[in-house]
Amino acid sequence: METLNVQKIVSWVKERFPVDVEGFKSLTNEPVPNHLRHWWLALGGTPAILFVIQIITGILLLFYYVPTPEGAYQSVFKITNEVTFGWYIRSVHKWASELMIVTVMLHMSRVYFTGAFRKPREVNWMLGVIIFFVTLGLGFSGYSLIYDQLSYWATMVGTEIAQSSPLIGGLAADFIRGGAEISGNTLTRFYILHVVILPATLAGLVVIHILTVRLHGVTEFEFEEEKKLERKTFPLFPDHFLTECIIGFLILYLLTIMAILFPAGLGKPANPLITPEHIKPEWYFYASFRWLKLTNIYIGVLGQIFFAGILVAWPFIDQMLEKKFPKMEMSVWIGFIGFSFYLILTVWEALA
Numbered sequence: 001m002e003t004l005n006v007q008k009i010v011s012w013v014k015e016r017f018p019v020d021v022e023g024f025k026s027l028t029n030e031p032v033p034n035h036l037r038h039w040w041l042a043l044g045g046t047p048a049i050l051f052v053i054q055i056i057t058g059i060l061l062l063f064y065y066v067p068t069p070e071g072a073y074q075s076v077f078k079i080t081n082e083v084t085f086g087w088y089i090r091s092v093h094k095w096a097s098e099l100m101i102v103t104v105m106l107h108m109s110r111v112y113f114t115g116a117f118r119k120p121r122e123v124n125w126m127l128g129v130i131i132f133f134v135t136l137g138l139g140f141s142g143y144s145l146i147y148d149q150l151s152y153w154a155t156m157v158g159t160e161i162a163q164s165s166p167l168i169g170g171l172a173a174d175f176i177r178g179g180a181e182i183s184g185n186t187l188t189r190f191y192i193l194h195v196v197i198l199p200a201t202l203a204g205l206v207v208i209h210i211l212t213v214r215l216h217g218v219t220e221f222e223f224e225e226e227k228k229l230e231r232k233t234f235p236l237f238p239d240h241f242l243t244e245c246i247i248g249f250l251i252l253y254l255l256t257i258m259a260i261l262f263p264a265g266l267g268k269p270a271n272p273l274i275t276p277e278h279i280k281p282e283w284y285f286y287a288s289f290r291w292l293k294l295t296n297i298y299i300g301v302l303g304q305i306f307f308a309g310i311l312v313a314w315p316f317i318d319q320m321l322e323k324k325f326p327k328m329e330m331s332v333w334i335g336f337i338g339f340s341f342y343l344i345l346t347v348w349e350a351l352a
Contacts, residue, residue, distance in 0.1 A: 043107040048206060049248045050100040055199065057093035067191040069184045072147035073269045080266055091259035097139050101284050104132050112335050122315035124212040127205055129312050134202045136284060141194035143282055147187065152270035153279045156182055164297045165305065287345035
């Protein structure tokens with residue numbers, strides 16, 4: 001009797017959702033190249049896991065956050081000090097954000113130094129760079145919502161930098177601020193950006209990014225130990241899927257340790273009349289901040305816009321370099337110099 005009932009339920013579901021299960025399996029269960037058993041070559045899934053953790057913790061924080069100048073700081077204070085496990089949720093959200101930026105950087109570095117951005121994967125590299133910029137935007141907008149002294153004045157500096165951009169600087173700064181100066185409109189706009197626009201944009205870009213990887217396939221590499229293997233691939237389900245699940249649990253463990261040892265702090269409430277002695281952005285903007293100090297606001301902004309353009313268009317620049325300097329691996333040397341320059345500026349600003 002119970003078997004008949006189960007069969008009826010299954011038949012009812014199949015009739016209303018006529019999914020070709022076998023076809024779906026063949027579509028999704030793509031063989032994965034053996035080199036992706038090495039975690040550092042399969043870093044793309046790690047930022048995605050961290051993004052999901054941020055969405056979940058972010059939704060939990062939304063139940064208590066008040067996006068107004070009068071209520072923002074007090075609500076963050078309440079989350080940190082009064083809400084049960086509020087400090088933990090906020091700390092996990094903060095550290096997941098920072099680890100996501102780190103892993104996106106590492107993933108881009110892996111793709112760059114292994115030449116996986118080359119034809120026919122130029123568009124996917126460009127999508128990845130835009131994903132990186134959107135991730136930085138999420139970090140900056142989220143930091144600004146705390147509405148303590150440092151986040152308020154960091155927002156002030158950020159909008160002043162935007163104002164110095166050529167041609168559209170004034171319009172961009174006024175749009176971000178919601179007027180001529182930092183106000184409640186600014187907080188509302190950062191809130192909408194952080195909670196709705198940037199996450200939706202990032203999710204859409206990630207979907208397109210994954211689809212593009214599926215269309216072109218993963219760039220294949222072969223290590224000495226893999227040459228001896230008869231099978232050159234392994235199944236996506238369950239092998240690779242379970243590996244990503246294990247990585248997800250390890251990430252949660254690491255985030256918990258970081259939340260306990262280094263919980264998210266909270267400074268004094270934002271005060272437009274008192275400028276803090278040392279205004280610094282989050283660490284991932286240290287290099288940009290130091291560059292602005294070494295130059296001036298206009299050259300600094302133009303230099304960063306130029307760098308962003310170079311990064312987006314790099315696959316096509318690489319093609320020209322390959323034609324002019326064949327077998328010299330100019331991209332590797334330029335990438336090494338560029339990364340070293342970024343690292344030097346970051347450490348310099350951190351120690352300043």
